Amino acid sequence: MANKIIRDELKTRGVRHWELAAALGVSEQTMVRRLRFELDEDCQLEMLMKIEEIAKRKERSLEAERKE
Helix, strand or coil: CCCHHHHHHHHHHCCCHHHHHHHHCCCHHHHHHHCCCCCCHHHHHHHHHHHHHHHHHHHHHHHHHHHC
């Protein structure tokens, strides 16, 4: 399976495809198509960084809800 690292990270961090697509400024369909074939290291790194940002944002949001 192409881009297994990206797919695994999405699943592990609880980030949806549409969330990553929005962060990258592309449609969900475009992002899913890109994942069909192995991406170069720069593209993978960009996606991994966006996944990290989204996951951290979600964690902060959950923490804020718990405090209320």
